[in-house]
Amino acid sequence: MLAQAIAPRFRFPQTQNHSAQSVKLASQGARYVVAELTSAGNLLCDQGNPQEALNCFLKAMQILNNCKTLGDKRVAICHYNTARAYAMLDKNNEALEHYSKALQAAPRLVQAHNNIGMLLNQSSRFDEASEHFKKAIKLDGLFAPAYYGLGVALQSMGDNVNAAFAYQKALTFNPESYPAWINLGLVCYSIKNYEVAINCYREAIGISDQDAEAFYSLGLAYMGSGDLKQAAAAFSDALKLNPDHESAQDAVRETMYFLLEKQA
DSSP states (O other): HHHHHHHHHTTHEEEHHHHHHHHHHHHHHHHHHHHHHHHHHHHHTTTTTTHHHHHHHHHHHHHHHGGGGGOHHHHHHHHHHHHHHHHHHTTTHHHHHHHHHHHOOOTOOOOHHHHHHHHHHHHHHHHHHHHHHHHHHHHTTTTTHHHHHHHHHHHHTHHHHHHHHHHHHHHOOTTTTTTHHHHHHHHHHHHHHHHHHHHHHHHOOOOOOOOOHHHHHHHHHHHHHHHHHHHHHHHHHHHHOOOOOOOHHHHHHHHHHHHHHOOO
């Protein structure tokens, strides 16, 4: 019994090494669990289950808080994913808080700046939003979503010229951006550049032809340009997709009246 009692003293250096090894193994285990929780959370987000995803991300956050050796990058990713889940649950204040924490850990995280801008746009805080989009663009000049978000913010503030430029940049890097084509069309229509607006709406419809509002907007642009036949056709297409579209109903009657008047 005595030998067993004093044995740890003689093995003290070895015990120290063993403790260091245990810490290392614990850190590796924590890293693995965080990775698994992150993968599970992302899958749940993709499946449309943000609450369960949030639970996974919060568990990962707790592990990261208890294990300070895993690094800022993992902390940033965890805050980013947590924010994404909160945003899906329409808890924007919590989402903004975690996106901000993600940026504290990783200031060059482009997507966090972009997503903060998107949430601020939703809250009509367009001036603040534009600053985050500009920061994202400064970090990555090829990041199309930030140009689109900046366009939305500027257009909402009445700066149509710079909004148009932002949408054009977004489309340069992502020509398949349906909302960018639509919004650029709206800007061009508002400044009475009907031919460009027509082109924008037609590009949008070429990407997706199931939106009655796009055909209605196209019809308005044709009316502005004086092409009543094409306007009537566009309004009719809008009504095929949405027979209850009252504005399209009124517009098609108006264009048909003008067409008949011209023929008389």
